[in-house]
Every structure is written in structure tokens, then in C-alpha cells.
Amino acid sequence: MTNTNLYDDVVAITYDYLGPAADRFVVRQIRNHLGKDPAQLRQEDLRQLIDWIQLAMRLISDNAEVVDHYITDLESLTRKRRS
Amino acid sequence: MKLQSKIFYSYSLFVFVVALLTLLPSPVKATLIKYHLTATDARLLFFSLLLPTFVMWFALFYGYAKLQGYSQLIKTNRDGKQVAKLAYGLLALALGLPLGSILSDILGLIARHHPSFTAASIVIPNYFNVLCMFIAFAFINLGIRGLNSLSRNRPGFAFGHAVAALDIVLGVIFCSLIARSHHNIMTAYHLTPAMVMLTFAIPYMYIWFLGLYAIAEMYAYSKQVAGIVYRKSWNRLAIGLGSIIVLDIVLQYLNTLSSWLNGLNLAGVLLLLYVLLFLLAAGFIVVALGTKELMRIEEV
Numbered sequence: 001m002t003n004t005n006l007y008d009d010v011v012a013i014t015y016d017y018l019g020p021a022a023d024r025f026v027v028r029q030i031r032n033h034l035g036k037d038p039a040q041l042r043q044e045d046l047r048q049l050i051d052w053i054q055l056a057m058r059l060i061s062d063n064a065e066v067v068d069h070y071i072t073d074l075e076s077l078t079r080k081r082r083s
Numbered sequence: 084m085k086l087q088s089k090i091f092y093s094y095s096l097f098v099f100v101v102a103l104l105t106l107l108p109s110p111v112k113a114t115l116i117k118y119h120l121t122a123t124d125a126r127l128l129f130f131s132l133l134l135p136t137f138v139m140w141f142a143l144f145y146g147y148a149k150l151q152g153y154s155q156l157i158k159t160n161r162d163g164k165q166v167a168k169l170a171y172g173l174l175a176l177a178l179g180l181p182l183g184s185i186l187s188d189i190l191g192l193i194a195r196h197h198p199s200f201t202a203a204s205i206v207i208p209n210y211f212n213v214l215c216m217f218i219a220f221a222f223i224n225l226g227i228r229g230l231n232s233l234s235r236n237r238p239g240f241a242f243g244h245a246v247a248a249l250d251i252v253l254g255v256i257f258c259s260l261i262a263r264s265h266h267n268i269m270t271a272y273h274l275t276p277a278m279v280m281l282t283f284a285i286p287y288m289y290i291w292f293l294g295l296y297a298i299a300e301m302y303a304y305s306k307q308v309a310g311i312v313y314r315k316s317w318n319r320l321a322i323g324l325g326s327i328i329v330l331d332i333v334l335q336y337l338n339t340l341s342s343w344l345n346g347l348n349l350a351g352v353l354l355l356l357y358v359l360l361f362l363l364a365a366g367f368i369v370v371a372l373g374t375k376e377l378m379r380i381e382e383v
Contacts, residue, residue, distance in 0.1 A: 061312045
């Protein structure tokens with residue numbers, strides 16, 4: 001089952017950190033690291049995607065606090081979706 | 084040919100041509116007498132001014148290359164088109180400064196052998212500079228305005244009015260200086276004060292407004308755009324672009340008021356030029372660094 005809402009949620013959270021670059025960033029992570037189209041993003045992919053995003057963000061920003069906050073926000077999606 | 088190679092070859096060509104045009108011809112006698120210099124002293128002095136100029140041009144071309152590279156990276160997106168406009172603005176500055184210098188040197192050489200050409204040798208480079216500044220500031224203004232429209236930002240009411248007031252103050256001071264010094268203006272521009280008002284003061288006031296308003300737009304964008312990390316990277320780019328605009332306005336102001344600068348001694352003129360060239364180069368380096376950070380977001 002495809003889950004475009006999940007992709008939208010990831011982009012919405014990312015927007016707070018990467019602004020206009022958010023959509024491009026998330027699409028790139030999904031395509032390059034998960035080998036999928038954004039529309040094919042599933043709940044099971046989320047953990048792996050967050051790991052890749054964390055790695056990428058550490059290269060982009062040296063502000064560990066901001067990166068940790070971003071990752072925590074993304075992790076809230078895993079909990080929300082489970083419940 | 085890759086963009087970076089094109090830029091490197093263009094830069095090298097400009098440096099070579101300007102160095103030849105500045106150092107090969109014998110220095111103007113009036114300058115030698117005024118500052119009590121020998122021809123060798125004058126050439127050494129020109130060389131000492133060429134070095135920071137070339138460093139500034141390098142920073143300028145490097146800053147443009149980085150911004151153009153970033154705009155290419157995001158060209159399929161809406162903000163990519165706006166960043167491309169900013170890059171075109173920097174390109175107009177990058178080409179305008181060396182081309183203006185080459186044009187001025189060539190026409191100056193012609194005028195030394197054909198005195199009837201003196202007026203044209205001053206008027207043409209001056210208008211060329213006005214045109215380049217207009218193109219550069221118009222593109223920068225359009226680009227940043229476009230970015231603000233995409234994020235639904237606008238400079239605050241007070242900021243917008245402060246820009247208009249500052250532009251009026253700059254314009255009025257400029258016009259009053261023109262009106263006060265009738266003879267100096269005729270020597271500096273080879274145009275009547277009325278023509279200077281009409282074809283320099285008014286266009287410059289508009290160009291300064293474009294530049295100052297672009298700074299207000301940039302400030303609004305870097306404060307209000309979404310994305311903590313993106314905003315931080317953009318801040319550096321905005322500081323670089325903003326300082327370049329301010330320094331260009333200062334340079335234009337000093338350039339148009341060259342008759343007043345003639346009153347300074349050699350050390351004063353050199354110090355002023357070195358400081359301005361250094362600050363301008365620093366502005367372009369800051370643009371390049373800011374763009375590098377934005378590119379990193381698009382590359383990982």
C-alpha cells in the first residue's frame with residue numbers, strides 16, 4: 001500500500017528545518033537511499049529513512065541540538081502511526 | 084566547456100588585458116606632476132592597486148560561479164529561477180567592473196593621441212557603469228523579491244520607508260554637490276550640470292533605490308523564511324550580497340564625486356581604495372561561503 005501522507009508528514013517536519021529545500025531533500029533521501037519513489041514510502045521504511053536523514057543532517061549542520069530536535073520530531077511520526 | 088573553466092579563462096583574460104593596458108602605456112604627465120612621481124613610481128603604484136583589484140575580481144567571479152552552480156542545482160524548482168536572477172545580477176557586476184576598466188583604459192589611450200576624443204573617453208565609460216549597475220541591481224532586486232513572494236514575506240512598513248528616506252537623502256546630497264561645483268562637474272563628466280542631473284543623478288537615485296530595497300528584501304527573507312538550518316545558511320549569503328550592494332553604492336558615490344577626491348593626498352586616495360577593494364572582496368567571499376552552505380543542503 002502506498003502512503004503519500006507519510007511522505008507529506010516527513011516533508012512538513014523537514015520544512016521547519018530546511019525551508020524551501022525540504023521537499024528536494026526528502027525526495028533525494030528516499031530516492032538515493034531507499035531506492036523508491038516518494039509516493040511509495042511506507043511506514044516500514046520510516047526508521048531507515050530517519051537514519052539516513054540523521055546522517056545527512058550531520059553533514060549539513062554542525063548544530064547538534066537542532067539536528068537532534070529534528071530527528072526527535074521525525075521519530076514522533078513512528079509513534080503516531082503505530083498508535 | 085564547463086562553467087568554472089569559462090569563468091577562470093574569462094578572469095585570466097581580463098587580468099592580462101587590464102595589466103597590459105595599465106602598465107604598458109607611459110603614465111599621464113599631469114598625474115606625475117601632481118603627485119611628484121617618476122614614471123616607474125607611478126607604474127609601481129598602479130601595480131599595487133592592480134593586485135587588490137585582481138583579488139577582488141577573483142572573489143567576484145568565484146562568488147558568481149558558486150551562486151550560478153547553486154541555481155543550476157535547483158533550476159527545476161521555483162526558487163531556482165529566482166536564485167538564477169541573483170546570479171545574473173552578480174554576473175553583471177562581475178563583467179561590468181573589468182569591462183568598464185578596459186573600456187576606460189582603451190578610450191583614455193585614444194584620447195591621449197586625439198584630444199578631441201577626451202569628452203567621449205569619459206562620458207562613455209560613465210554611462211557603461213550606470214548601465215551595468217542598473218542591470219546588476221535590477222536582477223538582484225527581482226531575484227530576492229521573487230524569493231520573498233514564494234515565501235509570502237515582505238519587508239516591514241518601517242523598513243520600506245527607511246529605504247525610501249535614505250535614497251532621498253543620498254540623492255539630495257548628490258544633487259546639491261553637483262549644483263555647488265559647476266566647474267568641477269564639467270571637468271569630471273564633460274557634461275553640463277543639467278545633463279549630469281538628468282542622465283546620472285536620476286538614474287543613480289533609481290539604481291540606489293533598487294539596491295537598498297534589495298537589502299530590505301534580503302533582510303526580510305533571511306529573517307522570515309522557514310527552516311532553521313536553511314535560514315542560517317541564507318543569512319551569510321544575504322550579508323554578503325547586502326555588503327556588496329552597500330559598497331557598490333559607496334563606490335558609485337565616490338566615483339561620481341571624483342572632483343572632491345582630487346583634493347585628497349596620494350596616501351589618502353590609496354588608503355580609501357585599498358579599504359574599499361578589500362571590503363568588496365570580503366563581501367564576495369562571504370557570498371561564496373554562504374552559497375557553499377546552501378549547496379551542501381542540496382548535495383547530500
